Amino acid sequence: MSEIYDKYETVIGLEVHVQLSTASKAFCGDDARFGGDPNTHISTISLGHPGTLPMLNKKQVEYAVRLGLALGSEINQTNNFDRKNYFYADLPKGYQITQDLRPVCVGGSLNIKTEAGEKSIRIHHIHMEEDAGKSIHDMAPRSSWIDLNRAGVPLLEIVTEPDMRSAAEVDAFMTGMRQLVRYLEVSDGNMQEGSMRCDCNVSVRLKGATTYGERCEIKNLNSMRYARQAIKFEVKRQIDLLESGGQVEQQTLNFDPATGVTSPLRSKEDAHDYRYFPEPDLPPVIVSDDHLVQIREHLPPLPWELEKHFQTQLGLSEYDTKILSEEKATGLYFRDLVQHTKNFKGAANLVINKILPYCQEQGISITSYPIGHQHLADFISLIEEGKVSNTIAYQKLLPALVEAPNQAPLALAKQLNLIQSADEDFLTQLVAEVIEANPDKVATYKKGKKGLLGFFMGEVMKRSKGKAEPKSTNALLRKMLDS
Amino acid sequence: MEVATQPKYSQIEQVQRDLREGKLTCVQVVEYYLDRIEASRELNIYIEVYAEEALAKAKAIDERLQENADDLGRLFGVVVSLKDVLCYKDHQVTGGSKILTGFTSMFSATGVERVVEEDAIIIGRVNCDEFAMGSTTENSYYGPTRNAADPSRVPGGSSGGSAVAVQADTCLVSLGTDTGGSVRQPASFCGVVGFKPTYGRISRYGLLAYGSSFDQLGVLAQSVSDTALFLEIMAGPDEFDSTASQRAVEPYASNLSFERKAKIAYFGSALDHPSLDPGVRQVCQGLIDQLRTEGHTVEAVDFDYLDYIIPAYYVLTTAEASSNLSRYDGIRYGYRSANATNLMETYKKSRTEGFGTEVKRRIMLGTFVLSAGYYDAYYTKAQKARKLIQEKTFEIFEAYDFILLPAAPGPAWHLGDNVDDPVAMYLADIFTVQANMVGIPAICLPAGTHPEEGLPVGVQFMANRFQEADLLAFSQKVMDAFPKS
Numbered sequence: 001m002s003e004i005y006d007k008y009e010t011v012i013g014l015e016v017h018v019q020l021s022t023a024s025k026a027f028c029g030d031d032a033r034f035g036g037d038p039n040t041h042i043s044t045i046s047l048g049h050p051g052t053l054p055m056l057n058k059k060q061v062e063y064a065v066r067l068g069l070a071l072g073s074e075i076n077q078t079n080n081f082d083r084k085n086y087f088y089a090d091l092p093k094g095y096q097i098t099q100d101l102r103p104v105c106v107g108g109s110l111n112i113k114t115e116a117g118e119k120s121i122r123i124h125h126i127h128m129e130e131d132a133g134k135s136i137h138d139m140a141p142r143s144s145w146i147d148l149n150r151a152g153v154p155l156l157e158i159v160t161e162p163d164m165r166s167a168a169e170v171d172a173f174m175t176g177m178r179q180l181v182r183y184l185e186v187s188d189g190n191m192q193e194g195s196m197r198c199d200c201n202v203s204v205r206l207k208g209a210t211t212y213g214e215r216c217e218i219k220n221l222n223s224m225r226y227a228r229q230a231i232k233f234e235v236k237r238q239i240d241l242l243e244s245g246g247q248v249e250q251q252t253l254n255f256d257p258a259t260g261v262t263s264p265l266r267s268k269e270d271a272h273d274y275r276y277f278p279e280p281d282l283p284p285v286i287v288s289d290d291h292l293v294q295i296r297e298h299l300p301p302l303p304w305e306l307e308k309h310f311q312t313q314l315g316l317s318e319y320d321t322k323i324l325s326e327e328k329a330t331g332l333y334f335r336d337l338v339q340h341t342k343n344f345k346g347a348a349n350l351v352i353n354k355i356l357p358y359c360q361e362q363g364i365s366i367t368s369y370p371i372g373h374q375h376l377a378d379f380i381s382l383i384e385e386g387k388v389s390n391t392i393a394y395q396k397l398l399p400a401l402v403e404a405p406n407q408a409p410l411a412l413a414k415q416l417n418l419i420q421s422a423d424e425d426f427l428t429q430l431v432a433e434v435i436e437a438n439p440d441k442v443a444t445y446k447k448g449k450k451g452l453l454g455f456f457m458g459e460v461m462k463r464s465k466g467k468a469e470p471k472s473t474n475a476l477l478r479k480m481l482d483s
Numbered sequence: 484m485e486v487a488t489q490p491k492y493s494q495i496e497q498v499q500r501d502l503r504e505g506k507l508t509c510v511q512v513v514e515y516y517l518d519r520i521e522a523s524r525e526l527n528i529y530i531e532v533y534a535e536e537a538l539a540k541a542k543a544i545d546e547r548l549q550e551n552a553d554d555l556g557r558l559f560g561v562v563v564s565l566k567d568v569l570c571y572k573d574h575q576v577t578g579g580s581k582i583l584t585g586f587t588s589m590f591s592a593t594g595v596e597r598v599v600e601e602d603a604i605i606i607g608r609v610n611c612d613e614f615a616m617g618s619t620t621e622n623s624y625y626g627p628t629r630n631a632a633d634p635s636r637v638p639g640g641s642s643g644g645s646a647v648a649v650q651a652d653t654c655l656v657s658l659g660t661d662t663g664g665s666v667r668q669p670a671s672f673c674g675v676v677g678f679k680p681t682y683g684r685i686s687r688y689g690l691l692a693y694g695s696s697f698d699q700l701g702v703l704a705q706s707v708s709d710t711a712l713f714l715e716i717m718a719g720p721d722e723f724d725s726t727a728s729q730r731a732v733e734p735y736a737s738n739l740s741f742e743r744k745a746k747i748a749y750f751g752s753a754l755d756h757p758s759l760d761p762g763v764r765q766v767c768q769g770l771i772d773q774l775r776t777e778g779h780t781v782e783a784v785d786f787d788y789l790d791y792i793i794p795a796y797y798v799l800t801t802a803e804a805s806s807n808l809s810r811y812d813g814i815r816y817g818y819r820s821a822n823a824t825n826l827m828e829t830y831k832k833s834r835t836e837g838f839g840t841e842v843k844r845r846i847m848l849g850t851f852v853l854s855a856g857y858y859d860a861y862y863t864k865a866q867k868a869r870k871l872i873q874e875k876t877f878e879i880f881e882a883y884d885f886i887l888l889p890a891a892p893g894p895a896w897h898l899g900d901n902v903d904d905p906v907a908m909y910l911a912d913i914f915t916v917q918a919n920m921v922g923i924p925a926i927c928l929p930a931g932t933h934p935e936e937g938l939p940v941g942v943q944f945m946a947n948r949f950q951e952a953d954l955l956a957f958s959q960k961v962m963d964a965f966p967k968s
Contacts, residue, residue: 049590050578050692051576052688053692053725083806085853087812093809094806094810095809277802277853280694280695281725282726283726
């Protein structure tokens with residue numbers, strides 16, 4: 001049975017909606033943040049009262065340009081807006097202000113990585129628009145509730161070419177895009193709160209075919225799990241349809257997460273005629289050459305730039321790199337930290353195993369981690385130089401430093417008596433004690449069970465409270481046991 | 484029935500002088516206009532009169548006048564009415580439509596706000612064609628307004644209420660709006676001054692949108708000097724309207740002298756147009772002759788696009804209107820049909836019952852010209868025509884200061900004359916629409932009386948973009964030379 005499905009290739013293009021994290025809405029001063037009691041982030045403008053006019057929030061243009069530059073898009077420096085006309089209860093003006101003919105960004109691409117390898121997903125264009133409000137249909141039996149807090153919040157719609165071939169690639173693209181918008185600080189990329197959602201255009205074709213099959217658009221997928229489920233269902237539906245001699249009809253689909261089923265919302269025949277025309281209330285917005293340069297110069301390091309730096313220049317593993325570059329704050333923190341130490345792997349371990357979990361536990365940003373970069377570098381050196389054992393350093397010294405971040409690690413280690421000792425008298429005394437306390441084990445060892453050395457090491461460590469310097473201890477143990 | 488009389492005050496200056504000298508109180512001024520409103524009730528000018536409020540404000544101004552007259556705003560003692568498409572905070576605004584019945588605006592239009600800040604007194608809101616769509620003020624939910632010169636005649640439109648409000652001396656100045664002649668044509672029919680500035684000179688914030696790329700606030704007054712002062716006060720940048728011009732506002736009111744000789748163009752094709760009434764032609768010709776006698780150059784120029792103006796205008800304005808009026812959907816405010824049981828019915832029934840015939844006609848027309856498959860044939864083509872008309876007009880202004888045109892093809896016609904023939908009605912806008920297509924300032928001045936009908940006839944002057952100062956100064960000169968008959 002699965003051979004039938006294997007004959008086909010899945011083709012997916014996305015329309016990703018990203019809600020911008022501007023303080024105010026796209027065309028008025030209302031609070032644009034998520035949440036708030038229903039219908040509190042509103043004004044006469046977002047309610048579409050008679051006589052009101054849109055005023056452009058220039059931040060949204062800047063954010064769009066930032067994203068476009070990061071993706072390598074061509075930036076349109078003269079931006080016009082258009083009206084998309086349709087009636088819906090949560091659309092106060094009866095039209096949405098959007099960009100139809102000349103989107104702010106054209107072209108560009110985002111690289112993704114999946115098990116199938118690395119590939120580039122081309123961007124068709126990115127345009128600016130405003131969000132609609134929210135209709136809530138399940139609160140009252142015979143009426144719908146409308147919350148217009150979201151109405152007018154600025155959005156970017158990122159339209160890709162049909163370059164994805166699996167749900168995994170869609171997942172990777174969305175993850176990458178989420179990471180990017182967070183790096184650029186243009187959106188929080190939060191899918192649960194609807195800051196990022198996507199429509200998937202799905203079609204199938206026989207492998208090797210050069211033309212695309214008829215596509216269906218699955219609307220408003222607001223979680224990756226739903227997107228995967230919806231794509232899986234839709235691909236099977238289309239293949240089954242084709243295999244049974246039918247044809248895929250171009251339509252818009254809804255996905256019901258409860259049943260895992262896609263169902264038609266409207267067919268091509270009843271597609272809306274949105275009657276786009278130029279928005280007469282907004283003059284063209286010009287992004288000057290200077291402004292463009294300025295935006296470009298202020299771009300933060302991009303995820304792939306940090307990844308490359310960590311992997312090729314610092315020689316870190318792919319695993320470590322991924323964790324360290326997932327969030328911009330972590331990436332930048334790490335990039336700065338390694339300015340103070342040459343032990344990159346040690347620094348990576350420290351950040352991954354200790355600093356990130358600590359910050360998460362405390363609910364603080366990594367930039368608020370109490371211990372400064374230089375002290376952390378010194379701390380790493382203490383371990384590297386064998387002054388403090390790895391275990392003691394992590395278990396005792398680091399928590400102590402967090403409490404007293406202004407203390408130099410070496411001084412604190414000394415003060416807490418955590419410095420490892422290679423002092424021969426000190427070690428000889430300990431080793432002698434251990435040998436004396438374990439005559440049976442010594443005998444067994446002497447008969448040839450050399451593996452017991454570890455046991456003796458452990459005993460010495462215990463007695464030294466972790467301070468015995470391992471290398472010297474090991475040498476001394478061998479010497480005294482073998483004598 | 485009231486017939487147009489000589490107004491008690493025809494200039495702000497007069498009122499303010501009498502107030503300052505204590506010959507008059509502001510309360511008396513308001514009382515006078517309230518009496519006039521009462522006396523002209525049959526003309527159906529006012530939708531709502533703010534009598535108590537106006538008297539209270541007048542009283543406060545009288546007190547301030549006693550204390551220190553210099554602290555008063557530039558419009559103290561000036562009684563103003565508002566066309567029912569202009570928002571005035573905490574007052575109703577309905578666009579002359581059933582669909583906005585009971586709607587109270589939460590803010591004032593920028594123009595209104597600026598006038599009120601200068602201590603003008605708003606006495607009421609006046610009738611107009613529904614959402615400013617019409618040329619007679621017959622398309623109003625509140626019934627037609629009548630021309631004070633002859634109550635069997637229309638006052639023109641859509642700012643017909645504003646024109647009659649000034650004509651019948653119920654206020655000193657009325658604020659109207661002009662999308663295709665809605666200030667100038669009724670001014671012509673009623674024998675008052677009607678002025679529309681450059682597109683973007685006055686903020687459109689608080690103006691109920693009809694054709695957003697055409698709409699402008701306008702002034703209807705007895706005099707050019709009052710018009711200039713109102714423009715000076717209302718014009719200028721506004722953070723709430725991105726299409727409002729950033730250009731500095733000139734002191735129009737104190738710059739009303741025009742010393743040089745003007746170069747004026749008129750279109751032979753307009754004066755010879757078959758639709759032009761001979762009496763109107765005669766008035767225009769008389770004015771042209773007189774201007775020449777005064778030493779101005781008046782020349783006929785070619786303008787081949789006259790016949791394209793109306794079709795292009797109606798395609799573009801109805802397209803914009805179809806979208807602008809989508810917000811009147813019965814959901815958030817205004818009229819909602821009680822007979823609807825679901826969302827689609829709420830839309831259909833509220834809009835069917837709430838809008839009048841002409842508005843529905845224009846919404847359908849606009850929806851059609853924007854629809855897939857027709858957009859290029861209509862909207863795109865009309866935009867091209869608009870561009871050509873603009874270019875040709877600017878070309879004329881390279882050689883001429885002003886363009887002279889009739890304001891309307893005839894004098895006021897009778898009520899009901901054209902209601903069944905919308906196209907004939909649209910064609911009557913032929914001389915006024917050009918200024919809106921191009922976005923230039925234009926003024927209609929009372930130029931005489933129709934030789935046969937005895938009705939007022941206005942003549943229109945247009946100037947290049949932002950040449951308001953010149954246009955108003957020249958208008959003042961014309962008015963001085965032609966005392967009102």
